[in-house]
Amino acid sequence: MQQNITVDTIPYQQLPLTGQFSVFELESFKTELAGIPHRHHDFQILWFTKAAGDHIVDFVTYELKNNTIFLLRPGQVHQLPAKGIFGFSITFTEKFYFTNKHERETLYDFTTLFDDSQEYAPIFISKPSAENLGMIITLMRQELSAQFEGSSSSVIKHYLNAFLLLAEREKKHNVANSPALLNHDPRIIQLRRLVDKHFRMEHQAGFYAQQFSLTPKRLNEITRDAISKTVTDMVHDRLVLEAKRQLAFSNRSVKEICYELGFEDPAYFSRFFRNHAGTSPHEFRETMFK
Incomplete structure (x- = not known):
């Protein structure tokens, strides 16, 4: 990222869409x-x-x-x-x-x-x-x-x-890509959609397991077999990605991003981000615009 661009929201590019x-x-x-x-x-x-x-x-x-x-x-x-x-x-x-x-x-x-x-x-x-x-x-x-x-x-x-x-x-x-495709499970696609929709407010594996009428243990077995991750790993990955997007492309404070992503304690959110991204939210933001 070479350009020092900070905006309130990540811009959507309007494409020349003919109908849909x-x-x-x-x-x-x-x-x-x-x-x-x-x-x-x-x-x-x-x-x-x-x-x-x-x-x-x-x-x-x-x-x-x-x-x-x-x-x-x-x-x-x-x-x-x-x-x-x-x-x-x-x-x-x-x-x-x-x-x-x-x-x-x-x-x-x-x-x-x-x-x-x-x-x-x-x-x-x-x-x-x-x-x-x-x-x-x-x-x-x-x-x-x-x-x-x-x-x-x-x-x-x-x-x-x-x-x-x-x-x-x-x-x-x-x-x-061949090995991953051979192990494809359509439930992973459905789970990813659910995580995309609910990750801001639902951080626990139990919520997602309930949507499949499965126990968290069973859903974790499915995700480990398919992508070598737990449900919690998938939710955490999505939280970190969204945090990075907001830190890089918005003027929101770390505290605002923390609350938007469903965390109640900014200090805990900072520790969570560091554990997954290897750097603090402030350090990540500064690195993006050097």
């Missing part, structure tokens, strides 16, 4: 948030066909390489180079993809691909797959420009489904 779906060339899209940390309201696929520099996603820096895909969930904070990136952005809402219950039961569940409860990593795309993905992008853009009433969204949805399935296949071919 958009696809555009990265090099042609410029906003005032280019090159600074921001987030999005919707799911975003970033396919870098040609790129150099760093892509920072929730405080982790990834070196950009050609033919690499990043998958971002709503609310994730990321920062791209202000220039020198080429490729495509596909943005869509969950409602666009799953219009009804039948589609949830029959379409590929893309949310498993966007899950980052396991170690997050970009997807490296082979040349043959890059050609196929490029053709799907072309078909998407043609369908958007044609704007056939009634049929357009349905056709685009199936193109998107094909794009995601190809991305998943490439992810499985990425050796580093």
Whole structure:
């Protein structure tokens, strides 16, 4: 993080969303948030066909390489180079993809691909797959420009489904990600969603176990088998991430952040943060803006 930028809230970048779906060339899209940390309201696929520099996603820096895909969930904070990136952005809402219950039961569940409860990593795309993905992008853009009433969204949805399935296949071919995918448990996705929704007020494993009608012990067995973490580990990871976001990108005091995240004692919150982040909240904030 090179830029000394502090704002009241982490900014949301407004993308050129056509209804609940958009696809555009990265090099042609410029906003005032280019090159600074921001987030999005919707799911975003970033396919870098040609790129150099760093892509920072929730405080982790990834070196950009050609033919690499990043998958971002709503609310994730990321920062791209202000220039020198080429490729495509596909943005869509969950409602666009799953219009009804039948589609949830029959379409590929893309949310498993966007899950980052396991170690997050970009997807490296082979040349043959890059050609196929490029053709799907072309078909998407043609369908958007044609704007056939009634049929357009349905056709685009199936193109998107094909794009995601190809991305998943490439992810499985990425050796580093294969073991985690083989141990995939859909309950981890559901749990991560619950943690995202309730982590500010619900810090105890018992609350989350109750949502599954399981004991905390049993839910911990499931999470350990799938991601080598306990439920409490997942909640603490989410608390620390949100604390880092607020410390880095807001003017809120440590005390305000403490209370917002459901802690009653600022001193305890500071100890909690140090134990997990290896530094105090004040030190972390100062480090971000050196």
